[in-house]
Amino acid sequence: MTITSTRPWGMTRMKPPLEAVTLPWVAAELDETTQLATYRDADGHAVDTVTCGTFVTVTTSKPHDGSGNASPVADDSNTDQK
Amino acid sequence: MVITCMDDVTANPVIAASNERGSRVARVDPADIGPDLTFSAQIGADQVGWTGSLRTLTRDVALEDVQAVYYRRPSPWRFHELPPQEREFAKSEARHGLDGMLAALPRCRYVNRPAAVERAEVKPAQLQVAAEVGFDVPATLITNDPGAVREFAAKHAPIVYKSFRGVPAAPGGEVAAIWTQRIDPADVDESVRLTAHLFQAEVPKTSDARVTVVGSRVFASEITALDGTLDWRRDDWDRLVHTPIEVPAPIKVAMRFYLRRFALAFGCFDFALTGSGTDRQRTFLGCNPNGQWAWLPDAPAIAAALADTLLEG
Numbered sequence: 001m002t003i004t005s006t007r008p009w010g011m012t013r014m015k016p017p018l019e020a021v022t023l024p025w026v027a028a029e030l031d032e033t034t035q036l037a038t039y040r041d042a043d044g045h046a047v048d049t050v051t052c053g054t055f056v057t058v059t060t061s062k063p064h065d066g067s068g069n070a071s072p073v074a075d076d077s078n079t080d081q082k
Numbered sequence: 083m084v085i086t087c088m089d090d091v092t093a094n095p096v097i098a099a100s101n102e103r104g105s106r107v108a109r110v111d112p113a114d115i116g117p118d119l120t121f122s123a124q125i126g127a128d129q130v131g132w133t134g135s136l137r138t139l140t141r142d143v144a145l146e147d148v149q150a151v152y153y154r155r156p157s158p159w160r161f162h163e164l165p166p167q168e169r170e171f172a173k174s175e176a177r178h179g180l181d182g183m184l185a186a187l188p189r190c191r192y193v194n195r196p197a198a199v200e201r202a203e204v205k206p207a208q209l210q211v212a213a214e215v216g217f218d219v220p221a222t223l224i225t226n227d228p229g230a231v232r233e234f235a236a237k238h239a240p241i242v243y244k245s246f247r248g249v250p251a252a253p254g255g256e257v258a259a260i261w262t263q264r265i266d267p268a269d270v271d272e273s274v275r276l277t278a279h280l281f282q283a284e285v286p287k288t289s290d291a292r293v294t295v296v297g298s299r300v301f302a303s304e305i306t307a308l309d310g311t312l313d314w315r316r317d318d319w320d321r322l323v324h325t326p327i328e329v330p331a332p333i334k335v336a337m338r339f340y341l342r343r344f345a346l347a348f349g350c351f352d353f354a355l356t357g358s359g360t361d362r363q364r365t366f367l368g369c370n371p372n373g374q375w376a377w378l379p380d381a382p383a384i385a386a387a388l389a390d391t392l393l394e395g
Contacts, residue, residue, distance in 0.1 A: 005273035009228075010245050012273070013265070014258045028088040032140040034101055035084070035109040036094050049091040 024049075083143065084109045085184060086154035092376040093154050099389035105149075108141040112180050113157035121145075123183055131188030150191040150392035151184065153199070154372070191395055193296075193347045193388060194371055202344040202371040205246050205280060209366075215339040216332070217366035220354075221283040228274040231281055235267035238283035242312065246280060261313040285365045287354035290314055293329060294350050294375050295337050296387035297395070301380040302329045304355065324379050333364060346371050347391055 025039035025047045039047040084100075084107060086093040093109065100107050112119070123134030123145050133146040159173040185196050192198075201207060206224060213219045223234040235241050245260040252258070264284055293302040306323040307314045314322060329337075341349050350373025353364040375384050 007273060008276040009271065009273040010243065010260065010279050013243055013260050013263060014249055016258065030109060030140055035097050035107045037088050049094065
């Protein structure tokens with residue numbers, strides 16, 4: 001038997017691409033003493049990642065390869081990206 | 083040692099809690115290997131455990147002194163400047179030589195061991211162990227046979243489809259999601275034959291429970307989606323209501339057995355809740371061995387429990 005489709009059925013259940021999430025910071029730096037990452041917005045102000053719920057509450061995040069803002073991936077369904 | 087990327091905001095509270103407990107923390111992203119991350123380690127001759135050093139831009143760590151590793155979300159390997167074959171070689175050598183080294187440190191506690199996470203992420207293994215430790219598991223079919231899907235649907239409708247993993251990025255970098263969703267068996271066609279597919283009887287749930295287990299500590303929230311979405315992860319997060327809930331002792335025992343079977347110190351369990359009061363049923367949906375937890379109301383306590391588990395076991 002030949003299968004004419006080249007797209008596995010599961011992919012027909014896919015939702016349209018997720019919108020790119022703009023991170024609330026443009027720069028991240030590591031504090032040498034505490035080893036905490038600190039984040040700054042375009043104006044150089046520190047971003048409070050604990051209370052800026054918009055970022056920690058999403059289950060999606062950009063592929064964290066340092067490639068800048070990008071489409072997010074669903075964190076609780078990891079892709080085999082590594 | 084906290085193994086994660088710079089953009090991982092969730093590692094911060096665990097690092098802060100570890101600092102408060104007087105430990106010296108090194109935040110390490112193995113993908114930095116190169117001038118920004120140099121390591122060298124030896125074993126054999128008179129050495130029975132790996133000894134050596136790992137140097138980042140801000141820390142110089144003696145590998146034999148590492149007592150605990152919190153393995154979170156390291157970046158994917160980069161090597162963008164290398165040609166394709168060289169890049170693949172560099173990646174696999176780094177995966178074995180550096181990641182492998184950091185996973186094999188002697189006398190070191192891990193939350194979690196990457197190999198344990200890898201095993202525990204596989205859904206057929208999750209469902210097998212869940213059934214063995216006594217959780218209610220929904221009727222589940224994994225197949226590439228469309229006829230089997232139709233038969234399963236005839237018996238268990240309504241049914242849902244779940245992918246095992248996320249969708250790989252499209253060539254342009256766009257990422258799409260496949261959320262858990264109810265399906266019409268009439269839509270199932272021959273393209274099911276191309277690969278493995280997972281179908282499950284839909285649980286007529288009224289809400290979900292996310293139970294985060296850290297060592298022997300249990301943090302449980304009931305999650306109610308105001309618009310009744312099947313998969314709360316797709317919901318608008320402002321419209322989710324979190325309520326602290328008690329976890330019955332038999333469920334706690336089953337979770338402990340489950341985590342022990344996979345050699346995990348940390349796991350995020352998802353249950354579908356049906357019924358209420360004494361009739362409440364909890365159906366196992368999955369356990370993410372590296373799940374997110376920072377959005378939960380219990381986040382500060384979870385961070386503290388992670389630090390305690392890392393430092394004391």
